[in-house]
Amino acid sequence: MNQPERLYTLYWKDGRLYILDQRLLPHRVEYLSCTRYREVADAIREMAVRGAPAIGITAAFGMAVAAYEVLAEENTQARLRSYLAEASRELFKARPTAVNLAWALERIEKWLSENEGLSLKDIAAGLLREAEAIYREDLENNRMIGINGCALIPDRASVLTHCNAGALATGGYGTALGVIRASVAEGKKVHVYIDETRPLLQGSRLTAFEMLHDDIPATLVTDNCAGSLMKQGKIDLIVVGADHIARNGDTANKIGTYSLAVLAASHNIPLYVAAPLSTIDLALPAGEDIIIEERKPEEVTCFGNQAVAPDGIEVYNPAFDVTPAKLIKALITEKGVIYNPDQEKLYKLFAKV
């Protein structure tokens, strides 16, 4: 395995896509080596890679992987087109909620439709360049989200975050954690409270790991602590990422975000959502139209191979919930901060692009 010195969510080397297997973090750093798009789709489905921006980037690379598969077979243009169509469908189906997956695949398809007539080799190379551009732009967007979000974070702020909207969920730097990183870089003192985020513990495993890595003071809590922390006056603001934002501002994010939003409103604490424009879905009128993925019961009933619930208990395990726009104080994007997001403001945001 070629492991780079910095921890990358994914990287391309010698004709292969390497995907950090985040299921093994924080204790093991291993990369999945993918030479087939199906391996990439599996990595997304099984959440080796997760986080809406990161799975968008990964899917784009998955399309390049598919093109190189066909190139290796020295096959025809017709075969390439049908194989890429199949790959796009399969990658799209890997996770249903994050809109960045659809966004990245549409961008790849647009590139393909604009570049008909190229050789197989040039198409494969072009798709790889396009995936790399999506990756690079996401990182740049996160840095802008950080800069834009900074203004919302007072010095000595105590910030609660949920799940992992960090470097590992994106092309790097992070959305919610990007805002925190940028505030710290500006010299502000920030203390982060990290919800462990059941069932998959992205808070304990990934956000805690990122905060320790960057020497940002942080305290890990169970998801059950959030209300008590707010009541004790220990939380000044909440910042989270997003998986799918409807055009009225309603936001799907990791299960538990809606509970936090209600708690925040009741304690008069602002909740901010940090996300790139690629997470905003202008085609979708409102949150109730967002498809919420339900995942397997074992995520709740087991830790590794160790069962923690009796056999036969029924489980409901939605991966996301929807927070209505009215509970979101502001949406932090690479193009600016949108207070009290609504349809008009989101249309305007895209008109500026």
Add this chain to the structure above:
Amino acid sequence: MNQPERLYTLYWKDGRLYILDQRLLPHRVEYLSCTRYREVADAIREMAVRGAPAIGITAAFGMAVAAYEVLAEENTQARLRSYLAEASRELFKARPTAVNLAWALERIEKWLSENEGLSLKDIAAGLLREAEAIYREDLENNRMIGINGCALIPDRASVLTHCNAGALATGGYGTALGVIRASVAEGKKVHVYIDETRPLLQGSRLTAFEMLHDDIPATLVTDNCAGSLMKQGKIDLIVVGADHIARNGDTANKIGTYSLAVLAASHNIPLYVAAPLSTIDLALPAGEDIIIEERKPEEVTCFGNQAVAPDGIEVYNPAFDVTPAKLIKALITEKGVIYNPDQEKLYKLFAKV
């Protein structure tokens, strides 16, 4: 090991106290055999036995165990008195929040002060009888709580509960789960949503186990699901137990209960607290005076021996939070249902006893 056919939280046999080790449930049924009060205090401290009523009962038996220790040494009355005083102090210190522990030890001390001059043997036998009376009365109280609470549970109700306020948390039958059991016994259809209850998963491990055992339809969810379930209209009411109720009705219960109470209020869903009078502390004016136990970080960072968070991350792990009385629709006790509990109503409740 003498294991009875029914699953008892604890039982006395042949001069020993057997305590069900609930840390091993639902997959292993093992009893700790105790012949020294320190073993009993350890079982409470390490949460082999948990649940406010159950640890009160256990502490009472712990005092009988201490008396039999002295009796076995054929020792003096003076030694008995000093040893029992020491045992009472140690048992009291085992957990700081549940008031039932203090309540049961005070009752034992009252019995002792009323029975001075008895032989060592009669004192030991008398303490055992008193502990057995506390045990039996708790079971009877739970049955009355169930009968009284029934009226609050509509037919076809969908009920959310948190932690385990069941047979395993009490002398049997349960407080919150007693209300559910009594409703089912009356012929009502009830569906229970069970919060898994991090960090120690009393919901997954114990409440799920009790519901399966009694064939009561139930669905296990992560604590993060509660808000989403309420928003979807899937929850008609919430019923929980309690660890310490101040005389104004403010209630300490398992961490996460306060979050549920705020969510319930915001969705116009009633929250009921089911608890015996032994959990109500008339000496305590309000919730802010309740001591909240903080437990070790490993409860959050590890599952068994498996670490799930990076080394060095700071953890805040309170075992309880306090729900203000104004968020509690009613308190369900063995002496009746108290709507909108407050100091005047709780004083009156005790005046009736």
